[in-house]
Amino acid sequence: MNPQDLIGPVSPLGNPAPFWFITFFKVLGFILHMIPMNIWYAGMLLVAIFATFGKNHQLELAHRLSRTMPIIVALGVNLGIVPLLFTQVGYYQFYYPAGILMAQAWFSVIAILIFAYYGVYVYSLSVKKNKSTKFALASAWVSSIAFIFIGFLFTNNFSLMVNVPNWINIFNKTNIAGAVTGTALDLRDPTLIPRWLMMFGLAITTTAVFIAFDASFFKKNATSDEYRKWAGKFAFRLYAVGLIVFAAMGSWYIFGALEKSTLNAVTGQPLGLLLFALTAISPGFVLLVLFGQRKGVRGGAVVTASILQFIVLTLNAISRQWVQNVEIFRYEDVSKLPVDIQWSPMISFLVLFLIGLAVVGWMVAKIAAVEKQAAKA
């Protein structure tokens, strides 16, 4: 079988938006999704660890994180819609087959995610009621492991999406009269593990920044100076750990797993090389800023670190997109698919997007005012 044989035809409907628009919202959507996703991805494990083994401030951190975790998960799940939507629009010939080949895993994510999310609530409500039970602790562990496992399954989907030769193996192994059982994963893919753990490293770094952010801005009145001091130092250390994981896994991915031709296609262009270099070194700047506030969180430093971390995530998302495009264009240059722009729905969406941002801004301003007043009182 030839990989090209398995790629379906182009949709007669035409893409509803130009390719750059689809890619832009796919990447933007992914950045927005990554922020909360990173926080539960690494943060929930931290909660479980500190809730079980932690003392004093560590325990306090577990409690603080768990109180905001329900909204973080809700936001992250909903913010995941747009990147997946635009993946389905722009890359359908690759996305759907990969998903179907591992359909059982995909389908199981629904149940796993519901369990994981209720687990977050069980622990969070137990902290709120000040009654920590074994059941609540166990829930925190189950949730954190479930989140990491879901990440593993999603990594499978997105690595399988570009690994067309592996479709053939899977198709041969898991079909019943030509229909697939959906039991596969992309386990034979050398990029799978480093990709998965690279995101985990990145998640640790984002969580570290969030911990500093939380200590300096949320519930100001209830936060002791000691905790703030501790949080500054801890955020710095945690970031360093995340950076080590990210760097190690990133190097494995780029130098040990990624196909040379793909790497060359990106780094062969000055812009690509620059992008990769920036992606690799950008977390270093955040670490430096966090180093500056290791003796206690400071608003200015934390805001700077947060903005820089946003840039780190942005660079990661763009690099990933670039690599994905190189890998996919090998089979079909999806940027050249026919386009039939749906102007008025597109404009309606953009307008609503802005209105939505404004409404969110208004609501956040309202609660910020409440928090400020509480801090004064």
Add this chain to the structure above:
Amino acid sequence: MHYPWWYVPNLTSPMLIAMIATVHVFVSLYAVGGGIVLAGETSFAYKVNNKSLLDYLRSHTLFFILLTVVFGAITGVGIWWTIALSSPLATESLIHIFVFGWAMEYVFFVLEVISAFIFHYYWGRLDPKTHRLIGWIYAVAAYISLVLITGITAFQLDIGNWTPDKGMWVAFFNPQTFPQIIARTGASLLLASLYIYLHAAFKLKGDHQLRALVENRTSRWAMAGAALVTVGGAWWFINLPDSARAALAGASALNILSILVFASSAVVFFMLYFGPYRNPGWINPGFAILYFLLGIAATGTGEFIREGVRKPYIIYNYVTGNNVVVSDIPKMQSTGYLNGGTWTKAFVKAHYPQVMGADGNIADSKLLQLPPQDQINLGRVLFQYHCNDCHSVNGFSGIVELTRGWSKDMIGTVVTHLDKAHFFMPPWCGTQAEATLLTEYLVSLSPPSPSGMRFSSVNAKSDHTFANQIEGEEVSK
């Protein structure tokens, strides 16, 4: 047909969509109706300054969030994940048509999540005016998300004036959209009320007075809901495409069920009027559970009917139940179903290279030269890709039971005249030779008539041999 088919034994993969969609709708309707009722009742409680009512509403909001933001939201995205696995071509098409509809939906989902959490966590900390407003932001966002998604599901049942060169709005404003929006608005209010009765019956067990107030207030929403369900349902029925109405009339189960849904909405209206509205306070936990289960059953049935009458299409007149674009059918009928599917063709090419023609396509004429077992195997491939969307082998709508005791002729005739046998099946989309392969496969499965029935067992046996004789004669001629 552009994608691999996901084989789920005994159930068929599209049934997974039905399962998850049904449990989703129980909660998603509450997410909308409950948001409206909570915003309305909170405004009322502030206005009359009723502290205990506010406290109750606050505790209900936590219950509401735990159910809608977790279970409701995740099963909602779950439906979307599942349709991509089980009906990929239809999903690909819907997403191309409605991508910006879904993108707008996303804006409202995010607004819902943020406003719901603020509404709950800042209860008592925000001034009443802002708090009320945030409740209404949630209600409006949730309602618009209902409107948007309903336009898309309505489009699947009737594409109206849409053609592939027309954009999203033509697709959105199809004849089914408004009736379905009204029916669902009603269902959402009605179902939300039942959730409130249920919650209040337990939570306010000891507080008779407050419970009576909550019941009385809620029953207004519920009655409005029951009325809207009836109006929307009737309008929906009037606007149904012919095939859907025939499906309703033909399937006695669907027919009885839909009458039940209408009748029970009307009954519920009067029950509500004379019950919690005129005589509030009498709903005890047992009654609340009963009411609630009735509501769930009616909602589930309504949605089941809505989905059921769409056959043979996933998108009316555009994508069939077996994931084929309608306009591709004539070509497939002449050059072959196996040829028309990306994965079926790759499969045949890899496993049966002897049937590939010089032009790189499957040569129809070579199919029937394969040894009998290979013919049956390819027949099975055809079954997977052409029939397994709606039929399993032994389980749900199992083909084995459907063809029990059938002669080869009968099976062959139905295969080539699917749409004539039942208009809710798509037409046969392959060549004559492919029909023969599929028939061979089905014959190899078809069990004899049950033994012990004198006339049928005699007939069935003679029928089989008769059919074989004719086959034999034809071959020998």
